[in-house]
Amino acid sequence: MFRPLLLLLSALMVVRAAEHLCDTLTQYEKxxxxxxxxxxxxxxxxxxxxxxxxxxxxxxxxLDTYSTEAKCERQPYCDPNKNFVVPVHQIDKKTDCTCKPGFHCSGKACLSCLPHKTCGPGEGVLHKGSPTHDTECQSCPEGTFSNETSMNDGCVKHTECPLGYIATVPGTAQTDTVCEIQRSHVILPIVLTVVIIALILAGVLFYLKSRKCLKNRKKMVNVCVECIGPKVEPKEDPTKLMLEKTPVETEDASIPSGISEEHGRSENGKIVCPVVEEGKAECLSRQESQLSASSTVSYN
Structure with missing residues (x-):
């Protein structure tokens, strides 16, 4: 009674041992x-x-697994007319049909591809579309805008007017802020520029004028060194002139060489030699000396 039961248990143990020894991935039991x-x-x-x-x-x-199959599986057909990418098949892997860029699967089975949704003005892309999901759009939040239709771009922040500009038109969800320059900020730089140019020109003119005056001043100094004022001729003393014209008697009785007898002598027998300019003496004849003496007496 127990013998058949023992044989059955032994057979089961052998089978389990055989199963344990086989590689379930690459082997099969025969x-x-x-x-x-x-x-x-x-x-x-x-x-x-x-x-x-x-x-x-x-x-x-x-065939994508180890198998004993005598026939391979057929790859799925990805129809390009349904906006699928034409795949490159591999013999050891099943091909998954993929939608072209800008398209997504129409459903879970992905029997065809549909174009992505585009976000219009006032909307931005929240999540970009993928081969399996459509584009998700959102309304532009406050402070942002979108003025185009796109399936890739999100909302853009409004422009902040820089210094010297003011916002004449505030931004909306579809338009950007319009900035214009303030007039005061235009006039002030112009005035400052004109003033700076005027100061530069005045400085250049002052420099040129000063340089010219300096040259003239040096020239005048050189002239004045030679003659500070007009040249004044010294006046001659009338008394000195009369004395110079008065005959001078020499004490030498002899007539100097170079003087002839015709020049004459005075009453005392002295040679009459009147003094003329530059200390030169000219001897006069007796008659002339007497005339000169008489003229002198008459004058006195």
């Missing part, structure tokens, strides 16, 4: 043996347990 399977991308032609004959899958076919 009786009490662990047989080899064909690798992904290949189909089995001969199912020899330890050395099976495997052959690669054909064009547009695949």
């Amino acid at each position: 009786g009490a043996q662990c047989c080899q399977m064909c690798e992904p991308g290949k189909k089995m032609i001969d199912n020899n347990c330890h050395a099976p004959k495997c052959e690669p899958c054909g064009k547009d076919e695949y």
Whole structure:
């Protein structure tokens, strides 16, 4: 009674031992043996347990796991007319049809592709579209705007007017802020520029004029060194002139060489030699000296 039960338990233990020894990924059990399977991308032609004959899958076919299959699976067809990307098939992997850029799957089964939604003026892109999801738009929040239709761009912040400009038109969800320059900030720089240019010109003119005056002053100094004032001729003393014209008697009785007798002598027998300019003396004849003496007496 217990013998058949023991045999059954022994058989179960052998089977479990065999199962435990086989690799569930690359092997399969055949009786009490662990047989080899064909690798992904290949189909089995001969199912020899330890050395099976495997052959690669054909064009547009695949097998993505180790198997004993004698026939490969057909790759799915990605129709470009339905906005799918034309794929490059691999024999060891199933191809997933992917939508072209700008399109997304129409549903979970992805039987076709639909174009992404675009966000219009006043809206911005919250999440960009993907091959599996459509574009998500949102209204531009306060302080931002969008004035175009796009499936990629979000809302843009309003322009902040720089220093010297004021916002004449405030921004909206569809338009940007309009800035204009303040007039006071235009006039003031112009006035400052004119004043600076005038000061520069005045400085240049003053420099040129000062330089010219300095040259004239040096020239006048050189002239004045030679003659500070008009030249004044000294006046001659009338008394000195009369004395110079008065005859001078020499004490020498002899007539100097170079003086002839005709020059004459005075009554005392002295030679009469009147003094003329520059200390020169000219001897006069007796008659002339007497006339000069008489003239002198008459004058006195």
